[in-house]
Amino acid sequence: MGAGDILFFLAAAVSIAAAVVAVTDERLLHSVLAFGVFLFAIACAFLIMGAEFVAVAQIFVYVGGVAVLILFGVMLTASRGAQRTVETEHPMWAMVCALVLAGTLIAVAAAYRPATAVQSRAVDVSLLGNALLGPQLVGFELIGLILLASVIAALAVVRREPGR
Amino acid sequence: MMVTLATSVVWAVGLFVVAALSVMLGVYLERKVAGHMQARLGPMRTGPHGIAQTLADTVKLLFKEDLIPGKVDRLGFIVAPLLAFAPALMSLMVIPYARPFVPRDLNAGVLYFLAVPAIGVIAVMVAGLSSANNYSLLGGLRSAAQLISYEIPRSLSVLSVVMLAGSLSTVTILERQTHVWFAVLTPIGFALYIITTIAELNRTPFDLPEAEAELVGGYHTEYSGLRWAFFMMAEYAGFFAASAFGAAVFLGGGNGPLLPPIVWFVIKTYAIILFMMWVKWTVPRFRIDQVMTLSRKVLIPVALLNLAVTAVVMQYV
Numbered sequence: 172m173g174a175g176d177i178l179f180f181l182a183a184a185v186s187i188a189a190a191v192v193a194v195t196d197e198r199l200l201h202s203v204l205a206f207g208v209f210l211f212a213i214a215c216a217f218l219i220m221g222a223e224f225v226a227v228a229q230i231f232v233y234v235g236g237v238a239v240l241i242l243f244g245v246m247l248t249a250s251r252g253a254q255r256t257v258e259t260e261h262p263m264w265a266m267v268c269a270l271v272l273a274g275t276l277i278a279v280a281a282a283y284r285p286a287t288a289v290q291s292r293a294v295d296v297s298l299l300g301n302a303l304l305g306p307q308l309v310g311f312e313l314i315g316l317i318l319l320a321s322v323i324a325a326l327a328v329v330r331r332e333p334g335r
Numbered sequence: 336m337m338v339t340l341a342t343s344v345v346w347a348v349g350l351f352v353v354a355a356l357s358v359m360l361g362v363y364l365e366r367k368v369a370g371h372m373q374a375r376l377g378p379m380r381t382g383p384h385g386i387a388q389t390l391a392d393t394v395k396l397l398f399k400e401d402l403i404p405g406k407v408d409r410l411g412f413i414v415a416p417l418l419a420f421a422p423a424l425m426s427l428m429v430i431p432y433a434r435p436f437v438p439r440d441l442n443a444g445v446l447y448f449l450a451v452p453a454i455g456v457i458a459v460m461v462a463g464l465s466s467a468n469n470y471s472l473l474g475g476l477r478s479a480a481q482l483i484s485y486e487i488p489r490s491l492s493v494l495s496v497v498m499l500a501g502s503l504s505t506v507t508i509l510e511r512q513t514h515v516w517f518a519v520l521t522p523i524g525f526a527l528y529i530i531t532t533i534a535e536l537n538r539t540p541f542d543l544p545e546a547e548a549e550l551v552g553g554y555h556t557e558y559s560g561l562r563w564a565f566f567m568m569a570e571y572a573g574f575f576a577a578s579a580f581g582a583a584v585f586l587g588g589g590n591g592p593l594l595p596p597i598v599w600f601v602i603k604t605y606a607i608i609l610f611m612m613w614v615k616w617t618v619p620r621f622r623i624d625q626v627m628t629l630s631r632k633v634l635i636p637v638a639l640l641n642l643a644v645t646a647v648v649m650q651y652v
Contacts, residue, residue, distance in 0.1 A: 227447045242461070242464070
């Protein structure tokens with residue numbers, strides 16, 4: 172086990188611990204903070220495995236986008252210091268769903284056998300760029316369409332009627 | 336593997352020293368430049384020309400009472416200053432100072448440099464939220480809105496250089512500038528980088544987050560002593576990192592005649608730093624709506640146009 176493995180398991184342990192805190196801590200702000208730590212630890216794991224671009228994208232999109240968006244929500248709804256009040260009405264069903272999802276993920280992960288031994292080495296970003304704008308172009312552009320639709324939808328929601 | 340780990344640790348410690356030195360020098364320069372621009376002398380009493388002023392301030396801040404107000408969210412309050420300082424230190428990692436001072440040549444180095452400040456946005460918001468003070472909350476909200484809006488034109492301005500160099504690696508970008516600087520090839524991109532960087536650093540004329548007349552101290556109103564010092568350190572270390580990145584990516588970094596590369600690098604970095612200080616003590620502060628309008632109606636369209644023009648020129652010239 173090399174230093175890379177140790178660092179990877181460290182990142183994995185941090186992400187699991189942060190995920191547990193995110194769903195168990197009663198204060199909203201702490202949940203969000205733990206969620207941020209979780210996202211960042213995942214980015215670290217990507218970096219250790221040599222997926223530099225994915226790691227940076229993870230920070231860009233999830234830490235810089237999703238976590239900030241949630242913080243904005245907490246700020247603008249004046250729910251700072253708020254205690255967790257929402258209780259689920261169907262704890263049994265929630266547990267069943269969680270178990271089914273976890274079981275599926277574990278089964279898939281356990282069944283995965285890479286064709287060759289996975290080497291953790293840096294992937295050239297230009298390869299990724301050529302793939303996204305070459306063979307994967309249609310899917311890439313469709314994602315842009317989804318984003319455009321969501322922006323228009325957000326504008327439609329916040330738009331006020333003239334004169335009101 | 337252990338060798339690379341050891342060198343990583345050495346780099347980390349070295350970069351921390353660089354950050355600390357740049358903060359000391361940055362704070363001192365800021366006061367001297369401000370003083371001389373206003374026909375004052377600035378600090379004069381600690382050491383010759385007040386050179387030890389920052390050191391004296393550090394000692395003062397260290398000895399101040401460690402105050403945590405009663406109603407704050409303790410975890411958020413304690414974590415926020417550390418979160419603010421971390422990205423400034425992290426972004427020093429991908430800057431190609433001058434051979435052999437290149438800590439890490441990441442494949443996506445430019446993206447990394449642009450993505451890391453996102454952690455600072457979270458720090459600002461957490462500081463504002465956990466302070467249990469409406470001025471802090473408003474300050475945090477403003478800062479976050481400003482930082483997010485300026486991330487887009489900033490990334491677009493650097494993208495023109497990425498296109499010219501054909502690489503996201505800061506080292507490769509530096510190597511492509513041995514004959515001509517990218518600031519010459521894409522002057523609009525460089526101007527956009529400087530403007531948006533001033534905004535990202537919360538410096539005047541974009542220092543809305545700390546508009547003391549309306550918001551007391553912005554998101555760090557409730558902070559004092561060493562914790563407040565962390566926000567200051569984050570600001571000046573980030574200032575140095577952004578200027579060094581600008582020098583490397585737009586001004587050809589260590590490339591230059593006669594003098595050794597590291598000297599050229601320092602000259603160019605501090606040219607950018609002094610320029611931003613000049614702007615700070617010359618231009619008055621914007622209003623928040625002006626800041627937002629500038630980003631969305633001027634800087635982003637200009638940046639997109641600059642990209643399009645760069646692409647067309649690259650294709651046909």
